Amino acid sequence: MKHVSIIVPHGHISLTNIEGTHQILAEVNEFQKAMGKAPLFTIQLVGLSTETRQRNGLFTVTPDLLIGDVLKTDLIIIPALFGDQKQILALNEELIPWLIKHYKAGAEIASYCIGAFFLAATGLLKGKQCATHWRLANEFRAMFPDVNLVDDKIMTEEDGIYTSGGAYSYLNLLLYLVEKNAGRDVAVLIAKAFMIDIDKNSQSPFIIFQGQKAHEDESVKKAQDFIETNFQDKITVDQLADLLAVxxxxxxxxxxxxxxxxxxEYIQRVKIEAAKKDLETGRKNVNEVMFDVGYSDTKSFRTVFKKITGLSPIEYRNKYNKEALVLEM
Structure with a gap:
């Protein structure tokens, strides 16, 4: 059987990641038994101390093992860790050599959501693709510039290392790991039992573009402000350079x-974010929205919109604006 270590770090962690992973992998074992097959996983919670208190003591997680008790493991799960990421690293520094040691011994590692920060701190993601929650993409890039962050993806896989995007997208990565180990038929059963959308691979439709201003370059901030104020107009790089005298x-x-x-790219993202808001809440048709954000070519607008959101403008409106959908029926 494959030994799965679900890490229970110190600090504020995602109980959902821990319990959800344990429950789904245990259910895979039950499906295997029902089909007359041997269970696939030995699932254990592995921690740094005998218990970890959560949410001001409201919950307590009791690991099955401490990290020193694990002689060999096949798959390590890192849950999301919330709060100041540098403080989290300091709280859990003992885990870093442990993760490196077991990865070099053949274990695979999967991080969920912002658990990618902790995984990246091991150095194992250097030069590799990685997903994390889109809201912390800029912070991640600043801390780990040598990691290829792909903030539009729900999951990545490279050299036995897996990462997932924001929040409940961990279920999509978990389902992928089930399929990889138990086969497509079991993955479909799990998807149906837990009502998980199988084969979803992008978090683009969920991204809210909020600008990227956590930097100290004042000229760039002025350019950003100009773009965000005048996104309805045609803006060129030369125009901005002249405006800023650079x-x-x-x-x-x-x-x-x-x-x-x-x-x-920034101009496109500001325009498309404005278009998304119009499509979510207004009654304008796609062409009206397109003109309002400064596009005059339908094909160009649709191409850029789909590149950024993963959906066509009509698909996006139908997904998030039920009122507009009702009006068309």
């Missing part, structure tokens, strides 16, 4: 460094 190449380099987007 060279075009210098502005593009500084903008990318500060925001992780090119100037053009």
């Amino acid at each position: 060279g075009r190449r210098s502005l593009e380099r500084r903008f990318k460094s500060a925001t992780a987007n090119t100037v053009t």
Whole structure:
């Protein structure tokens, strides 16, 4: 059987990640038994202390084992850890050499949501793709510039390391791990039993673009403010460079460094965020929304919208604006 270590770190952790993983993998074992097959997983909670108190003592998690008791494991699960990520690393520094040791011994590692911060601190994600919650994408990039963060994806897999996007998207990664170990038929059974949308792979439809201003470059901030105030108009890089009295190449380099987007990408994301809000709450048709955010070419608007959100404008409106959907029926 495959030994699964669900880590119980110190600090404020996602109880949902821990309990949900344990419950679903245990259910896989039950399905296996029902089909006359041997259970697939030995599932244990592994911690740094004999108990971990959560939410001001409202809950207590009691690990089955301490990290020193684990001689060999096959899959390590890192839950989301909430709060100041640097403080979390300090609280759980003993886990880092333990994770590296078992990965080098052949264990796979999966992090959920912002558990990616802790996984990245081990150095094991260097040069690899990684997903995390879209809300903390900029903070992650600042802390771990050598990791290839793909904040639109729900999950990544590379060299035996798995990561998932925000919040409940951990279920999609968990379902993927079930399929990988138990087969497609069992994964479909689990998806139906727990009502998980199988084969979902993007968190783009859920991203709310809030600007990327956690930097100290004042010229770039002025450019961002100008874009956000005048997104209905056609804005060019040359126009912004002239406005700020800086060279075009210098502005593009500084903008990318500060925001992780090119100037053009930023303009697109501001326009599309405005379009999303209109589609979510208003009664305008897609063409009206398109013109309102400064696009005149339908194909171009739809292409950029789908690239950023993963959905066409009509699909997005139908998903998030039930009133508009009713009006069409």
